[in-house]
Amino acid sequence: MNVFITGSTGFLGGELLVDLSKRKEVDKIFCLVRAKAGEKAIDRLKKVFDLHGDFIDEKKIIPIEGDLTQNDLVEYLSTHKLLGDVNVILHSAADTNFSSIYDDIVEQINIHGLERILKWGKQLKNLETFTYVGTATICGMDIKNRVIKEDESPNESVKHLVKYTQTKMRGEIILHTYLPEEKILIVRPSIIMGDSRPWVPRSYVIMWALAAINLLRLVPINPNAQLDIIPVDYASKGIIALLFSKRKYSVYHVSSGAESASSPLKATQAIEHYFPHRPEFNFVGRELIREIKLWARKKLNGNSVLKNYPEHLNYWDDIFDDATDLRILMGGLEPYLDFIELGQTFDNSRLLEDTNIGLPEPAHEYMKRSAHYLDKIDIFAAALAP
Numbered sequence: 169m170n171v172f173i174t175g176s177t178g179f180l181g182g183e184l185l186v187d188l189s190k191r192k193e194v195d196k197i198f199c200l201v202r203a204k205a206g207e208k209a210i211d212r213l214k215k216v217f218d219l220h221g222d223f224i225d226e227k228k229i230i231p232i233e234g235d236l237t238q239n240d241l242v243e244y245l246s247t248h249k250l251l252g253d254v255n256v257i258l259h260s261a262a263d264t265n266f267s268s269i270y271d272d273i274v275e276q277i278n279i280h281g282l283e284r285i286l287k288w289g290k291q292l293k294n295l296e297t298f299t300y301v302g303t304a305t306i307c308g309m310d311i312k313n314r315v316i317k318e319d320e321s322p323n324e325s326v327k328h329l330v331k332y333t334q335t336k337m338r339g340e341i342i343l344h345t346y347l348p349e350e351k352i353l354i355v356r357p358s359i360i361m362g363d364s365r366p367w368v369p370r371s372y373v374i375m376w377a378l379a380a381i382n383l384l385r386l387v388p389i390n391p392n393a394q395l396d397i398i399p400v401d402y403a404s405k406g407i408i409a410l411l412f413s414k415r416k417y418s419v420y421h422v423s424s425g426a427e428s429a430s431s432p433l434k435a436t437q438a439i440e441h442y443f444p445h446r447p448e449f450n451f452v453g454r455e456l457i458r459e460i461k462l463w464a465r466k467k468l469n470g471n472s473v474l475k476n477y478p479e480h481l482n483y484w485d486d487i488f489d490d491a492t493d494l495r496i497l498m499g500g501l502e503p504y505l506d507f508i509e510l511g512q513t514f515d516n517s518r519l520l521e522d523t524n525i526g527l528p529e530p531a532h533e534y535m536k537r538s539a540h541y542l543d544k545i546d547i548f549a550a551a552l553a554p
């Protein structure tokens with residue numbers, strides 16, 4: 169099997185690349201990689217393997233320098249002499265930004281970039297499977313507090329919290345205009361956070377939001393909202409298992425499902441004793457987001473309900489040198505709080521039925537092994553590009 173993978177320098181894509189490289193069935197893995205800041209593509213891939221001490225077989229792992237936004241990408245890949253024998257495409261690259269200031273680039277990469285890969289893939293003589301890494305959150309913001317099945321999406325009429333999920337949903341629809349159903353495998357991870365193994369995660373994506381909540385301690389979310397969170401190693405193993413399994417479906421959630429779901433309360437209880445000098449976690453209503461922002465602008469009304477939490481306000485005075493920091497943090501965190509509040513979990517019975525991967529460990533269990541990384545995260549930098 170010859171695989172062409174995109175996004176292999178990313179959080180999930182890096183795990184997928186390393187896991188795939190260990191499979192005997194795989195002959196070559198061609199990786200579309202952007203050369204960044206003068207760094208050669210192969211050096212970027214070496215870093216992916218080096219992170220956890222994995223061996224990179226340079227005869228097997230071959231960088232293809234390129235960018236999804238490149239206008240001539242289809243021609244460039246079509247005329248590349250090494251790529252004619254590719255039979256599996258694994259498209260993991262995407263722009264996952266939640267902030268609306270990135271909407272244009274999100275559209276460029278998640279829609280036009282995908283179309284370029286599809287136009288090229290469609291011409292491949294031996295293409296067997298196009299694996300599209302989607303996201304379970306394409307179900308939109310109208311479904312709340314229940315388990316969601318694969319067949320409920322894509323639904324073009326649902327509303328989205330952010331452009332990112334809207335483009336990922338449209339991506340699934342576009343796939344079907346290029347390829348027949350039997351060549352399509354859509355995997356939809358839920359929320360990927362951290363790693364269940366006791367080592368530094370490949371990325372602090374999503375984990376930064378937990379770090380921000382851990383810093384704030386007064387948290388405007390429902391403590392019992394169900395959270396479908398999986399570690400990156402489980403997400404990767406699930407996707408690779410599906411790629412090699414006898415599949416009955418073309419779309420699969422890769423998720424915790426209701427059985428392994430977590431909640432803000434359980435996740436914070438799992439980490440709180442690592443940070444004994446902070447005030448206890450206190451969950452308050454969403455309406456206090458506005459009050460918190462007013463506090464950060466020094467415009468809080470004297471009779472605001474936020475004044476009922478003097479311990480937390482004094483603590484914020486101590487930890488935020490500049491109240492602007494809290495505004496930045498809240499600005500980045502708000503879309504995450506919106507997602508958490510939806511209380512969505514994603515049915516994983518297809519994945520459990522067609523693979524032997526089993527259930528993931530709940531986030532409030534595996535995060536105990538990573539709690540000590542939370543304070544190493546630059547949450548303000550993360551909040552600027554959430």
Ligand SMILES: NC(=O)c1ccc[n+]([C@@H]2O[C@H](COP(=O)([O-])OP(=O)(O)OC[C@H]3O[C@@H](n4cnc5c(N)ncnc54)[C@H](OP(=O)(O)O)[C@@H]3O)[C@@H](O)[C@H]2O)c1
Nearest residue numbers: 175176177178179180202235236260261262303357359360
């Ligand atoms: N993280 C989650 O919680 C989550 C949950 C569900 C689904 N997903 C899906 O999983 C996939 C991977 O997400 P992730 O968290 O691994 O994202 P990530 O860490 O941000 O990685 C994104 C990858 O895409 C590449 N990429 C972005 N723009 C590109 C371009 N113009 N040309 C070529 N490559 C480009 C990046 O390359 P550079 O290194 O050069 O930037 C990087 O390798 C996405 O499809 C996402 O929708 C993620």
